[in-house]
Amino acid sequence: MNNKTHHKNRLKYYLEKILTIPSPTGFTNDIMNYIKTELDNLKATFTITNKGAIIVTIKGSEDDYQRTFSAHVDTLGAMVKEIKSNGALSLTPIGGYMMTSIDGENCIVETLEGTKYTGTIQTIKPSVHISGDEARELKRTPQNMEVILDERVNSKADVENLGINVGDFICLDTRTIFTEKEYIKSRYLDDKASVAILLYAIEYMLENKVTLPYTTNFFISNYEEVGHGAKASIPENTKEFIAVDMGAPGPGQNSSEYSVCICAKDSSGPYDYDLRKSLIETCKEHDIDYKIDIYPFYGSDASAALGAGWDVKAGLIGPGVFASHAYERTHMDALLATLNLVIQYSLKK
Structure with missing residues (x-):
């Protein structure tokens, strides 16, 4: 991916917008309407679930085997x-x-x-x-x-x-600040940083007419913080479900605010081993800064999907976010690394 400055500006554009729209779980209509407007402007194909989640679909060469990335707009x-x-x-x-x-x-x-x-x-x-x-x-x-x-x-x-x-x-109040040294401080970077990443990934793929090997879906979830966001309505041909949520740097952790974090295990158990290996290989192939970590008090839309009985290979990635569920901080490098992994993995056969 070239033109790093453009990527940063577009990520900041989306993030600034969505951080200004309050969206505690159960109160997400306004932010979903904003996202629909952006998707209409991009001429993206999407559907709305009965619970109000948005699923964007970009057709690939193969439709029977699909990938689905998720991020959640609902907050504390x-x-x-x-x-x-x-x-x-x-x-x-x-x-x-x-x-x-x-x-x-x-x-x-x-x-x-x-x-x-x-x-x-x-x-x-x-x-x-x-x-x-x-x-x-x-x-x-x-x-x-x-x-x-x-x-x-x-x-x-x-x-x-x-x-x-x-x-x-x-x-x-989110108290959002973008610093000169490219730190982002705000409430609800969990998981609005990842929503900004997926929105720009969709924009990038559509504007550049990227050819994907598999049909790829982007599931914008609105009930993740209460545990049932992705328990239903996942596209039925999904074989790989990758939650794009936050990494959690802190004492005793391997995660970083400057990297994409790949979760090996959280409180719901280990994520799919083969999928994790494939994500790590993609990082190595494309020189993407990554960290592998384990989170003892964490669940995601991917673990919710597994708990609901979906037969998918599940993974969890995301930018490192310090002080999660408080006044949070990350760095633009983590957003770029996560964006790069989402795009490069989408291109992987």
Whole structure:
């Protein structure tokens, strides 16, 4: 792949767009509509599943043996669990994250009618000047966290009069930053970095009229964070299912923020051995920087597909993302390496 600057610019274009559209699991209509618009502009062929996932198909020379890559647009977030008597909102988390990672975070609460209200997630004892050590030592659990609305509300009735209700979605500020040295810092790089990669891979293949040996599908999943994103609706001729999700660098791990990470095993068990070997061989053949790793507390759309009984060879790859499920960071080199692997493996017979 030539013209590295162009590839970076297009990846940044897609990533900037999708990171600005809130999409906690169950609240993905807006981001899916954006993706449909981009795919229409590319004149891509796609279908919509009953659950709202998008499947893009690029025909290859052989149709009976198909490859499917997946990435998920749904993210962590929260919902209103209770409207308190003082006008604060208790919350219930969507997805698995440490409550410490959202302490003091700005957020938006959106009603069923589409009205948006800003607020801040705080503990129930947010001030050391009032609570002292009790504030410092308070355990960060959902029961001890609440949303303080940027509205003059002092009662449950005040909040209800705004149209806010139990079940409304709470979307966290992503605080997205692209640094001069090509680091990307943001919430929800898991897995919007990979969605940007697949969108640009589709663009690249269509604009360059790439001839693929096998029909290749791109499954944009919208329920991955709650475990059932790819349990259904995978194209029936899929023989290889490759989840493009994040790698997880950290203490004791082999993953890197500058490489594509290839998962050998996660909490669901080992991924397909032959497929992993083929992905690694592709990296070696095309000088793609890669790392192999094992993640003890991790599941993917590929493991969801296996758990649902799909008879596929499953793999997991993705850019290394530091501080996963918190305020995350990666580097453009990891996105480029993952993009290169997706394209080069798609060309592999």
